Amino acid sequence: MVSPLPDTSTRKANTPVYQLDRLGFQYGEDKPALIDISFRIEPGERVALMGANGCGKSTLLKILGGLQFATSGRIEAFGKCLEPAALEKEQDSYAFRRRVGFIFQNSDAQLFSSSVEEEIAFGPLHMGLSKNEVKQRIADIAQFTQIEHLLQRAPFQLSGGEKKRVSLASVLVCNPDVLLMDEPSAALDPRAQTWLINLLRQLSSTGKTIVIATHDLDTVAEVAQRALIFRENHTLAADIPAYSLKDEIPLLIDVNLIHEHVHYHGSTAHSHPHTHDKEHQHMHE
Ligand SMILES: Nc1ncnc2c1ncn2[C@@H]1O[C@H](COP(=O)(O)OP(=O)(O)OP(=O)(O)O)[C@@H](O)[C@H]1O
Numbered sequence: 001m002v003s004p005l006p007d008t009s010t011r012k013a014n015t016p017v018y019q020l021d022r023l024g025f026q027y028g029e030d031k032p033a034l035i036d037i038s039f040r041i042e043p044g045e046r047v048a049l050m051g052a053n054g055c056g057k058s059t060l061l062k063i064l065g066g067l068q069f070a071t072s073g074r075i076e077a078f079g080k081c082l083e084p085a086a087l088e089k090e091q092d093s094y095a096f097r098r099r100v101g102f103i104f105q106n107s108d109a110q111l112f113s114s115s116v117e118e119e120i121a122f123g124p125l126h127m128g129l130s131k132n133e134v135k136q137r138i139a140d141i142a143q144f145t146q147i148e149h150l151l152q153r154a155p156f157q158l159s160g161g162e163k164k165r166v167s168l169a170s171v172l173v174c175n176p177d178v179l180l181m182d183e184p185s186a187a188l189d190p191r192a193q194t195w196l197i198n199l200l201r202q203l204s205s206t207g208k209t210i211v212i213a214t215h216d217l218d219t220v221a222e223v224a225q226r227a228l229i230f231r232e233n234h235t236l237a238a239d240i241p242a243y244s245l246k247d248e249i250p251l252l253i254d255v256n257l258i259h260e261h262v263h264y265h266g267s268t269a270h271s272h273p274h275t276h277d278k279e280h281q282h283m284h285e
């Protein structure tokens with residue numbers, strides 16, 4: 001199936017989407033959130049940023065989205081240094097934000113209009129499209145994200161999963177080259193998670209670059225080709241193909257993405273690794 005919004009970018013084949021060189025970020029004087037991070041992301045890659053709570057995934061995603069800026073080291077986006085001065089002029093900031101779509105973990109941070117239709121129209125109207133073109137885009141994207149029945153509703157009255165679909169629609173309607181998503185599957189039930197995974201694969205097949213921050217190993221296995229794994233001390237522990245995650249149990253335990261859980265059966269103890277997903281509950285007697 002083909003996305004209604006093909007990749008229209010004109011970037012050069014050899015320019016990475018992102019190149020980070022010893023990037024660091026601190027909140028205030030003494031609160032490092034990212035230390036010495038170096039990697040490249042090529043056009044069309046699907047990358048997962050993985051690590052335990054507080055390791056710096058959301059911070060890094062915001063830096064990739066130009067919402068925060070490195071406090072040391074360097075980051076280039078589309079071959080240009082991504083620093084405050086690069087986004088200072090309105091037209092540069094606008095051009096960057098059209099190219100890079102950001103889906104927040106908390107949809108309430110994303111949605112501000114009084115109806116879903118207005119929310120989705122906001123981006124295309126600012127792109128200078130005619131009313132008819134905007135209408136057509138809204139119809140296409142509403143169908144693509146399965147929210148046609150929600151168009152007249154108020155975003156703040158929707159469920160978490162519905163809000164997530166609307167957030168996606170409001171970003172995809174501008175046809176960005178790069179999609180940055182913070183914990184995309186967090187508000188979704190199993191059927192919606194499967195839907196999202198298929199949608200991300202479809203978008204990827206049209207050439208979009210996708211970066212997701214998550215600690216959900218199942219989503220990574222389904223969506224990503226590559227995993228960047230962060231330690232709790234805010235450094236990069238590994239940059240590996242997503243398919244090899246299953247062979248990295250000691251690393252995943254070390255960075256607190258899974259944990260060794262000891263069970264007792266009578267007098268015999270044995271342990272298995274457990275993921276830290278939201279479904280996993282411990283029973284203590
Ligand atoms: N606005 C802020 N001011 C000060 N410190 C912050 C701020 N936002 C995040 N931090 C700190 O920066 C570190 C990284 O936070 P970040 O939100 O990037 O982690 P994360 O990997 O996304 O975690 P989670 O899995 O819980 O979403 C944490 O120690 C956090 O407490």
Ligand SMILES: [Mg+2]
Binds near residue numbers: 057058
């Ligand atoms: Mg986070």
